[in-house]
Amino acid sequence: MKGLRCMAVVFIVFLFASPVLAQETVKLIVYEDGYVKVELSIIPDNRTVPIIVSVPEHAQDVIVEDPEGNPVDFQTINGTLLIYPESTELVRVSYYTPDLTSKSGIVWTLNFSSEVPFEVVLPENSVIVDLSDIPLRISETSITMPPGNQSVSYIIESPSPVQNGQESPLKLILALGGVVLGAGGVLIWWRGKNRFDNGGAFEDSLREILKSDELKEEEKLALKYLLEHGGRASQAEIRDALGIPKTTAWRMFKRLEEKKLIRIVKGRKENWIELRG
Template sequence: STIDNLVVVGDNEFLLDTSIMDDSVLIQTFGSSVITIDYDIHDLVSKQGRLWTFSLDSPSNFTLLLPKNSAIVGMINLPINMEIINDQNKLTLSPGKTEIDYLFSNSISNSLPDTKLETNYFPYAIIVGVLLIILIGSVIIIRNKRKNHKSIEYNEATKKNTIDLETIFKLKPDLREDDKELVKFIFNNEGEALESELRKKFLQPRTTMWRAVKRLEREGVIEIEKKDLQNLVKLRKSMGEEE
């Protein structure tokens, strides 16, 4: 199994140094009495067509949090408990072999047949046409107002020699949506931001944000520097710096 995004946290959410050696990990605890280990593993989920399958043979009870907008369509090993938290299914499962098949809700809705009703749309078409004319006029005015603002932002980015967002996303098309939001925020913040600022902006705990930052560092999008004992996250000036 391949393990990614390993994060180990000690007392007071202090990030601990780790070294992975084959199937073991060496952790410098620095006197922490309790440590939390968080990591990603990719061998538990498979996909066939639109159907996703989670499978695990666990020696003990465990808790599973499914992705948002997912719907369970099949299951081996019924859960001990099941609840909804922030639109996500949270299941508590017993030891043994577990398989859970699920689809994302947009896939389910796309597979449903359309039901059409006979309706006189002419009055609505007139109303929609008028609204579109008003909307188009408003968009033209707003775009004209934003042209100068965009040119100023472009000049600021050019001065800092920071690669533009469109180029970043073109070079890195597989970035996650939440990672793209991080990149946008850093770009609009003159190309750099403290990790603490990112946690405050996106309301993420330290471990979750650190994993996201390290993921972007591995992708060659950002670099991490120390500034006053804090992590300063900076966009790379060139994607050519990737190893």
């Protein structure tokens, strides 16, 4: 009986939910390992009933928020998001998934179905080898596909081949520049570490902010952790130290960045958080 009641409740929710959207934009960011970040912007036509959004089976780090980054209430039922927009006029949904891509040999294929045109941002050095339909727009590694069941096949090229065992002058210049920038980054980080170790105006002002009521408790703990660890740490390190979920940490870092207290440094495998000096 309990199972039947649960099914009845779910049926009623879906009956009164709103699958029709006044406006929707879709963006897919594809990574080299096949993971895809899906970003949706939705303007609901009726904010008094839930919005239905289907998500893949292995969707991860699902975030539903308003334009200011505040969380919007939602629940997941059988691979479907029921979003309750209430007072917000725009809902932003994002998640990561490995379910949209497949690989055969060296060829990757992205498959996606959409009722509206959608943008696909392919990894750097990608070359498109097949399309299911004529694209609406192509710009470097970005392509906009029309609505429907669409596929984009591509390969990721290796760096330009060397000739006679020698790198091209341009590659040598870029490589040298990378070494110089890397060394410069280490030097900047070391100076920043020494500055935080030895104290300074920024640290003093930051400690004053920590004493005020301007920040939430987890934000204060994150900033204290950075102060105690040289002004820099990985997102995962801070998240583990505070014992908070990924989505909560993500929103926290975005708020601190907007307050100009930290900067988020994109890394190849993980992001780093730095105090602004």
